[in-house]
Amino acid sequence: MIGVLGSLAEYERELIGERTALKRAASRNNGTKFGRPRKVDDAEHIATAARMKADGHTAKDIAKYLGVSRATLYRYLDPTAR
Template sequence: MKQYAYIRVSTKEQNIDRQILALKPYQISKKNIYCDYQSGKDFERPAYQKLMKKLKKGDLLIIKSIDRLGRNYNDILVQWQYITKELKADILVLDMELLDTRKKTGNLTGTLIADLVLQIFAYVAQTEREFICQRQSEGIAAAKQNGKKFGRPEKEMPDQFKEVCRRCELGELSTRQAAELLGVSHTTFYRRYRKIIGETVSNSRHFGTSE
């Protein structure tokens, strides 16, 4: 039997020391510790996929908490079944004593309790992720209502931008010639040119005289 550990944090800026410290009593070889710096939204993670190829029957996989395995409720259950039923390896979740498949009772009741505990914690992990996404969406919507703008600010155009746009509209310059004259990319100029033309048309309609 070999012991493996899986560690996950969402970004490289996050610290893995807490997870490493929790694994210390098990004296797992460094080559058997797999770490992903990636979101837990799915299982398409390079280190995790390498680990799955290494796990064999009777091996033990140790993780700090169920949300380190993943964040998606259904995917966690599928992976748990794959590891324990198909690969026939064991899993130990350090933060939840009941999630230790080494403790085999040999009866249906014990198996049922373990499955129920897993489903509850997998559900909590996904619900927490959904709450975070919901709070982010609500925060962005509220900020937009208050006039806050997101994304990169628009590039400041040279002083002669409007005059160059006027010459484009009169057919004196092509949009590519105009972009070169202003020293900006054609894409940037064309987008801003279309915007200012659109505003001009809108204003002329708004202030136009009726018959």
């Protein structure tokens, strides 16, 4: 009896996963964005950061100006990260 209940629970869990995946795919097709929003999404700010880096400012100063961490700054300045 416990084995039958266990297999029913496993089957139900698989169904939940399938429904979740379908809903997620439908939401993506409708334009819903998942995940944490970007801290700096403005292309102008990113261009300013690139200009500041080219002018010789340190990453620490640029990150402080934008209000982000250095790791986030490096991610925005990396052309392969997009």
